[in-house]
Amino acid sequence: MLVYLIKRVNLLVTTLFLLSLMSFSLGHLFPGDSVINFTGQQSLTYEEYAQLRQDLALDESYFMQYVVYLERVFAGDFGLSFSSQSEVxxxxxxxxxxxxxxxxxxxxxxxxxxxxxxxxxxxxxxxxxxxxxxxxxxxxxxxxxxxxxxxxxxxxxxxxxxxxxxxxxxxxxxxxxxxxxxxxxxxxxxxxxxxxxxxxxxxxxxxxxxxxxxxxxxxxxxxxxxxxxxxxxxxxxxxxxxxxxxxxxxxxxxxxxxxxxxxxxxxxxxxxxxxxxxxxxxxxxxxxxxxxxxxxxxxQRDYPVIQASLLLVSSFMIFINVLSDVCHTMVNPLVRKEING
Missing domain, CATH: 1.10.3720.10 (MetI-like)
Known part of the structure; x- marks a missing residue:
């Protein structure tokens, strides 16, 4: 049973990793500047723009940019909405x-x-x-x-x-x-x-x-x-x-x-x-x-909202799918017997 749960968690983590990678890629694939796409902040001075670019590690490798993006996601920072200028x-x-x-x-x-x-x-x-x-x-x-x-x-x-x-x-x-x-x-x-x-x-x-x-x-x-x-x-x-x-x-x-x-x-x-x-x-x-x-x-081409929606909604759906599989295994003795050999 423990092995089965580890496999389910591994599937969940792997899928969420691919989703986060796709969401991160959208920040570069969307039209416009990557700093604005990731943060949603549009009216920036030169100093603010340079500071945000440094904070997002956009002058470094894609790997480092992705690590910084994950840190922001885990902190709940998905940027600002273009239209409402409030947190996504x-x-x-x-x-x-x-x-x-x-x-x-x-x-x-x-x-x-x-x-x-x-x-x-x-x-x-x-x-x-x-x-x-x-x-x-x-x-x-x-x-x-x-x-x-x-x-x-x-x-x-x-x-x-x-x-x-x-x-x-x-x-x-x-x-x-x-x-x-x-x-x-x-x-x-x-x-x-x-x-x-x-x-x-x-x-x-x-x-x-x-x-x-x-x-x-x-x-x-x-x-x-x-x-x-x-x-x-x-x-x-x-x-x-x-x-x-x-x-x-x-x-x-x-x-x-x-x-x-x-x-x-x-x-x-x-x-x-x-x-x-x-x-x-x-x-x-x-x-x-x-x-x-x-x-x-x-x-409205509100790219931060589109990025966050893709990641949050898809993650929620995948979590529910994995949870339903685990619940079925817990309540069905035949499935537990098959898993335990």
């Missing part, structure tokens, strides 16, 4: 909670819909129920997320006028920024009657959450269905039926747990899909998260 890491931490909140709700919807439907389709294999669930899932999986988001806006916002088009909250409500998680910030606010604010916030959440949850839900349904079919065909399920256990008892005691275990290592795939879709969804619904922030940086 501070801006990232300001927009990250909004993306995390939206992703959490979408993941919750994915599990609440994907697991029961996948379980139902697997148990009712080759029946009308299975075919209907599989067909709807396949259709939903084939729809581009940006088209789906626009379709939701057209139907529920413009035609039916049930839900707001964009944003997180009506401009009438000025909620102070505390944690960046809107529902928590509403609870911490000084408003006496918070229910209208919660109602408005939830109405703003519905469309982006459903849009974001669609693709991961279809993937989870397919995974769950395949796992349930595999478990239902195993010998211990046949033995349980022979003992006279009901279908409900078989599902509760054997099928559900054993069908969920193989999904844990696939959580990384679901999370990667979720993160990619989050950025697109934020752009469609003007959600003030990482995707919206990164798109503005690309439009």
């Amino acid at each position: 890491l501070r801006d990232f931490m300001r927009v990250f909670p909004a993306s995390a909140e939206l992703s959490f709700y979408a993941l919750l919807v994915t599990c609440l819909i994907g697991i029961p439907l996948g379980l139902w389709a697997g148990i009712k294999r080759n029946t009308l129920v299975d075919k209907v669930i599989f067909s709807i899932s396949a259709i939903a999986n084939s729809i581009p997320i940006f088209w789906l988001g626009l379709l939701f806006i057209l139907l529920f916002s413009l035609n039916l006028a049930w839900l707001p088009i964009s944003g997180r909250l009506n401009l009438l409500y000025d909620i102070p920024y505390e944690t960046g998680i809107l529902l928590v910030d509403i609870a911490l606010s000084d408003f006496d009657n918070k229910w209208p604010i919660y109602h408005d916030a939830l109405r703003h959440l519905i469309l982006p959450t459903l849009t974001l949850a669609t693709l991961p839900t279809t993937l989870l349904i397919g995974m769950m269905r395949s796992n349930v079919i595999s478990v239902m065909n195993s010998q211990y399920i046949k033995a349980a039926r022979t003992k006279g256990l009901s279908l409900y008892q078989i599902i509760r005691r054997h099928v559900l747990r054993n069908a969920l275990l193989p999904i844990i290592p696939q959580f990384g795939l679901l999370f990667n899909t979720l993160m990619t879709s989050t950025m697109i969804t934020e752009i469609i619904f003007s959600w003030p998260g990482i995707g919206h922030w990164l798109l503005e940086a690309i439009y």
